Amino acid sequence: MRRFAADRARRAVAASLHGAASRSAAPSPHAPAPRHPASPVGAAAMAAAMVRTMSTTAAGTPPVSVATINPKVLKCEYAVRGEIVTHAQNLQQELQKNPESLPFDEILYCNIGNPQSLGQQPVTYFREVLSLCDHPALLDKSETHALYSSDAIERAWQILEKIPGRATGAYSHSQGIKGLRDEIAAGIAARDGFHASGDNIFLTDGASPAVHMMMQLLISSESDGILCPIPQYPLYSASIALHGGSLVPYFLNEETGWGLDVDELKKQLEEARSKGITVRALVVINPGNPTGQVLVEENQKKIVEFCKNEGLVLLADEVYQENIYVEDKPFHSFKKIARSLGYTDDDLPLVSFQSVSKGYYGECGKRGGYMEITGFSPEVREQIYKVASVNLCSNVSGQILASLVMNPPKAGDESFESFMSEKDGILSSLARRAKALEEAFNSLEGITCNKAEGAMYLFPRLHLPQKAIGAAQAVGTAPDAYYAKRLLEATGIVVVPGSGFGQVPGTWHFRCTILPQEDKIPAIVSRLKEFHEKFMDEFRD
Amino acid sequence: MRRFAADRARRAVAASLHGAASRSAAPSPHAPAPRHPASPVGAAAMAAAMVRTMSTTAAGTPPVSVATINPKVLKCEYAVRGEIVTHAQNLQQELQKNPESLPFDEILYCNIGNPQSLGQQPVTYFREVLSLCDHPALLDKSETHALYSSDAIERAWQILEKIPGRATGAYSHSQGIKGLRDEIAAGIAARDGFHASGDNIFLTDGASPAVHMMMQLLISSESDGILCPIPQYPLYSASIALHGGSLVPYFLNEETGWGLDVDELKKQLEEARSKGITVRALVVINPGNPTGQVLVEENQKKIVEFCKNEGLVLLADEVYQENIYVEDKPFHSFKKIARSLGYTDDDLPLVSFQSVSKGYYGECGKRGGYMEITGFSPEVREQIYKVASVNLCSNVSGQILASLVMNPPKAGDESFESFMSEKDGILSSLARRAKALEEAFNSLEGITCNKAEGAMYLFPRLHLPQKAIGAAQAVGTAPDAYYAKRLLEATGIVVVPGSGFGQVPGTWHFRCTILPQEDKIPAIVSRLKEFHEKFMDEFRD
Known part of the structure; x- marks a missing residue:
């Protein structure tokens, strides 16, 4: 029914735009294939969007609207930078304007595997080589040796x-x-x-x-x-x-x-x-x-x-x-x-x-x-x-x-030891952070969490009380999205609801990166715990 | 007919791959839309491709072949890096192996707007800033001032x-x-x-x-x-x-x-x-x-x-x-x-x-x-x-x-004068090259060429003798593609046939960049002239 109504809305737009040459015209040899995908936008939303749409033709209809764009684009979703992240960005702006307005002083983006945004430093050797390749004129200057390691210079030449x-x-x-x-x-x-x-x-x-x-x-x-x-x-x-x-x-x-x-x-x-x-x-x-x-x-x-x-x-x-x-x-x-x-x-x-x-x-x-x-x-x-x-x-x-x-410095290269120390420092710290966060999640009532053997994420499962599920449904939200929103608003921590990745129906999860810098982990863990305990108290069946 | 045969070939592959669940099964609610686009690959080519295809399933049919990939991909064409360029790359390899084997000593890529590949130097100021941003640790070191202009350092900070x-x-x-x-x-x-x-x-x-x-x-x-x-x-x-x-x-x-x-x-x-x-x-x-x-x-x-x-x-x-x-x-x-x-x-x-x-x-x-x-x-x-x-x-x-x-150095900045001199040098040289090549084309029998008022290309029209058109047809090639191939083989100059861009049916053109370095233009012009005169002599009606 919804799909039919949407199709009708689409045809109406097309017809008013282009008269006889619209999509509802008799099929030519090049007529469009029927549109299968049920658009996630209902007819009501489409109608509203049409009214809101700004640019219009002389006839008063918009050249582009969600009713006329490619339905595959409408269908596509990407939760890692979805609604929760937009909400977090708005909160961040609020914090900048009025630092006392929220119960936390920074937004912690644990939604995306983006290590350097959370303070990880780039590996020196790689950046030296890139810097030299960006400005090759440096390679001919003796002063360059005061600023760059000799194997980076050599590698840039190669x-x-x-x-x-x-x-x-x-x-x-x-x-x-x-x-x-x-x-x-x-x-x-x-x-x-x-x-x-x-x-x-x-x-x-x-x-x-x-x-x-x-x-x-x-x-x-x-x-x-x-x-x-x-x-x-x-x-x-x-x-x-x-x-x-x-x-x-x-x-x-x-x-x-x-x-x-x-x-x-x-x-x-x-x-x-x-x-x-x-x-x-x-x-x-x-x-x-x-x-x-x-x-x-x-x-x-x-x-x-x-x-x-x-x-x-x-x-x-x-x-x-x-x-x-x-x-x-x-x-x-x-x-x-x-x-x-x-x-x-x-x-x-x-x-x-x-x-x-x-x-x-x-x-x-x-x-x-x-x-x-x-x-x-x-x-x-x-x-x-x-x-x-x-x-x-x-x-x-x-x-x-x-x-x-794929070919980092090798034993014997000038940069090798400092390179290995940077590399090992990052990887061993990531391992410790994965462990600390996993243990923290598993210590919480109603959360179970598999180990992060690799990658940059934990995907804990939320065993939510029925009352919490009901509260989420009451506001038209998936329970894990509801949890993630509440978590963000209470702690500034941004995670992605499991529904953005898919999960066994009826189970609820979220994805949290292991990327905040190590000295921040204890504070994150205590904010998480405090929030979660209150949340469970609020909704315990 | 060709399209029908191609469809049949496609269905045969699908059927042998997946039995009852193939594309030829009765349409389900999710059945594929009929495939309109006529694939540029005929049934014979497809059959051959199937035989040549390497990986096969246990049943002996290939998991991927030109018969089963997205026909939109098959339909897409991009002449700027098309057949003529592949041919040029092969000739270049031949030249490297055996420098005396061809009537020229280098390939001149006039097929693509790629100035630095033909020797144009990057603008210093831009590269300085990029180099500093790639390795920001440099910004804290006093030695950096010996290598970079002060406004580039300032800009990198900003x-x-x-x-x-x-x-x-x-x-x-x-x-x-x-x-x-x-x-x-x-x-x-x-x-x-x-x-x-x-x-x-x-x-x-x-x-x-x-x-x-x-x-x-x-x-x-x-x-x-x-x-x-x-x-x-x-x-x-x-x-x-x-x-x-x-x-x-x-x-x-x-x-x-x-x-x-x-x-x-x-x-x-x-x-x-x-x-x-x-x-x-x-x-x-x-x-x-x-x-x-x-x-x-x-x-x-x-x-x-x-x-x-x-x-x-x-x-x-x-x-x-x-x-x-x-x-x-x-x-x-x-x-x-x-x-x-x-x-x-x-x-x-x-x-x-x-x-x-x-x-x-x-x-x-x-x-x-x-x-x-x-x-x-x-x-x-x-x-x-x-x-x-x-x-x-x-x-x-x-x-x-x-x-x-979009915001280059301004008057008063340390780099401004050298920046302007690089910029003006490049633009005035491009203008001279455009003029020289346009005049050269217009001086040739059977070529007319509009001025390049802007961009990086000339698009001369070839008024070819019927005999040349016949020779092209005899080898199953568009006349401008035939001309471009002969030009490449005689001179090493790579241009793109007009058919890659579209043209009024029955007219023939080619696109030639104005990007070879200025000192090479006279040699290019004389090679062009020599080739063209011989070509016209060969085919004059």
């Missing part, structure tokens, strides 16, 4: 030699600078113990555009499905929605530490197929986001076999590969697993996503990243190359940084 | 103060850092003499992602049309194809120096509407790409009125706003024109695209740019913001550079 004409301001090859891709491939080979080729690397502005590129390639319509974990990082649901595909969920098992069960994959695959969905790919996020689990080798082998047998592309989100906080679970790339099973480039299409935003370096603002694609035919690779070409190339500083993080 | 927590490595606000957007808005206001707001700026990784974002918003299906100039920059045709819309062409008038005639706009708009197309937006590229014309104020006013009356979004590609080589045609932004007509933010949705890749600075590798959006309702802006959020933010170095180019 990088310039890899850039045709040393032109750091030129568009590069659409896949990125060949010499840098070769360095990345060498880093991958060293990590995995298996061959990697720079020809298979596509450098991108962070991992997100790479994910979009693959979704664009694989999705033609709603009948194309992508298997995604639930909970998932909402880039995937957003990208699938924007490209008009179907998200085929598989549930991670919270009881077994967010375990990934291949029987669950099979069940969901079969169910999707029975509905007429052609499942094209499987997304695996390892280490997990928002869940923090690290997969073990045996499990990964089964996942590879599953993709091989079912003819699925394996889309491996491996951006947290350096963020591991447990001794007994080393990171294994899916490509390494596939090669160790004897599968070659001929057997299995596999994409590995990597980003400079994560790791110990956390260089989110640099927007560097890559995907390594193997197992695609030359014809399909050509299509991927073409799509990359339309955007010309990713930013060259991000390309350089991606090559650096 | 920029850091605008970045929350001075965290150059953090994700920024999804629209970009607020303080930098405010600086850009101040630059726009100073340029136009009308108010601009940082809230209307979306910083992006070059202009291309901004164009995609708007196409994604405006296009729901093939029945949504975008008016585009012919010839056009193929980003537009590629983006419209990727988003599944219809390009509604309007032809620029070569006879009047690539004039933009509003009657032609009206004619094409009506024709599109009569076919059931809802035209959503008008793209204007000013200064023109590939055509180099600069619009005059009176013409721009008519265009604005046209958009206002017809209810179209005006998408103004203004990335060449600083590249103007004639005295009598200053650049006017479309926003300035609209405001000077008395139209406010309430009257007309308008988007202006700008990029750090163009201008005199030509910083293509930095991937900085922005769009300024005005005249959209808060509801629609919220949707644009959401799509920007999914990709988190554009790269911060590119953001910084965008703020710098």
Whole structure:
């Protein structure tokens, strides 16, 4: 009914805009396909939006309104920067105007994996090299040695030699600078113990555009499905929605530490197929986001076999590969697993996503990243190359940084010791913070929380009293969103409700990063506890 | 017929892959929309591709092939980095292996507006500031003053103060850092003499992602049309194809120096509407790409009125706003024109695209740019913001550079004189190169060429003998592509055939940048002449 009304509203707008040539005209050979997706905006909201819309044509109707834009855009959601964050930004402005107006003195953004926004310092060596590459004229000056380490200078020279004409301001090859891709491939080979080729690397502005590129390639319509974990990082649901595909969920098992069960994959695959969905790919996020689990080798082998047998592309989100906080679970790339099973480039299409935003370096603002694609035919690779070409190339500083993080200083280099001390300092502190926050959550009534073995997040489960659920429903909000809003308003701590990632229906969670600086953790824990106890007292059944 | 066969091939693959659950199953409520677009890949090519495809499922069929990927991707074309460029790259490799093997000693890439790849040096002041922002620790050291100008140091401080927590490595606000957007808005206001707001700026990784974002918003299906100039920059045709819309062409008038005639706009708009197309937006590229014309104020006013009356979004590609080589045609932004007509933010949705890749600075590798959006309702802006959020933010170095180019050094600043000398040197040299190449083209038999009043290109017309056209047809190639290939093979000069941009049917052109360094122009001209005369002699009717 709602959908019908929305369609009618849309047709009315189109008709008034364009008379006989509207969408309601008789179908021509190029007539639009019927619009399947139920828009999340109801007819009433649309009508209201039309009235509010400012620009109008001579005829008085708006050229653009939520009733006429692409419904896939309306459908897409991205909770990590959603409503709760907008609310937090408003509170922050309030605090600036009137510091005494709220029961806290700062907003703590635990909604997003953005380490440097919370005070983490960049790794010196990486920044030295970037700074030199941005202003290569420095390399010819003797004074430069007073400001930069000698191996950073040496590395900047090496990088310039890899850039045709040393032109750091030129568009590069659409896949990125060949010499840098070769360095990345060498880093991958060293990590995995298996061959990697720079020809298979596509450098991108962070991992997100790479994910979009693959979704664009694989999705033609709603009948194309992508298997995604639930909970998932909402880039995937957003990208699938924007490209008009179907998200085929598989549930991670919270009881077994967010375990990934291949029987669950099979069940969901079969169910999707029975509905007429052609499942094209499987997304695996390892280490997990928002869940923090690290997969073990045996499990990964089964996942590879599953993709091989079912003819699925394996889309491996491996951006947290350096963020591991447990001794007994080393990171294994899916490509390494596939090669160790004897599968070659001929057997299995596999994409590995990597980003400079994560790791110990956390260089989110640099927007560097890559995907390594193997197992695609030359014809399909050509299509991927073409799509990359339309955007010309990713930013060259991000390309350089991606090559650096895959090939950091080595023992014997001048910067090696200070580099290792920065790296270890960050990673060991993150491990301590993950532990402290996990313990704090588990100490609270009605909260259970799996360990963060890796990545940058905890995803605690809220076992809320019925009265709290009722209070949330009374204001038309999901219970975890209600909890997150109350938490923000009481403490200034911003977390993302579990509904933004997906969860087993009837369960409630939130995602909280482990990224506030270590000296702030005790205060955060005590604010959390105080808020939570009051909340439970208020709503205890 | 071809389309039918292709569909059949596609269905066969789907059926063999997924049995009963294939695309040929009875439509479910989520069944795919019928696939309209005629894929450029014929059934025979598809069958061949299937055989060549490497990875296969247990059942022996490939998980991904050109028969199963998104047909919109297949349909998209981007000639600027197309076949001719791949051919040039292969020749370059040949030259490296065997320098004597070809009749020239280097490849001259005149296919793409990429100034620094051809030897243009970056503007010192901009690079100094970027270098300091990449390694802010330098700002505390006295030695830094020996290497950087004092106003660059001062500017870097100012920029850091605008970045929350001075965290150059953090994700920024999804629209970009607020303080930098405010600086850009101040630059726009100073340029136009009308108010601009940082809230209307979306910083992006070059202009291309901004164009995609708007196409994604405006296009729901093939029945949504975008008016585009012919010839056009193929980003537009590629983006419209990727988003599944219809390009509604309007032809620029070569006879009047690539004039933009509003009657032609009206004619094409009506024709599109009569076919059931809802035209959503008008793209204007000013200064023109590939055509180099600069619009005059009176013409721009008519265009604005046209958009206002017809209810179209005006998408103004203004990335060449600083590249103007004639005295009598200053650049006017479309926003300035609209405001000077008395139209406010309430009257007309308008988007202006700008990029750090163009201008005199030509910083293509930095991937900085922005769009300024005005005249959209808060509801629609919220949707644009959401799509920007999914990709988190554009790269911060590119953001910084965008703020710098919109606010370069001012009279009195330490760097001002050297900055102006670099800027004027580049722009006056570009003007001379444009003139020299235009004269060279016009001196040749069977070539006519309009002046490049702005931008970075000439788009000469080839009046080819019938015999040459026949020779091209004999090898299954468009005549201008045939000419461009012969030119490349004889001289090493890479140009893009007019068919990549669109042209009046039966006319032939190519796009050639004016970017080779000035000392190379005489040699290029003589190589061009020599080739062209031989070509004409070979094919004279």
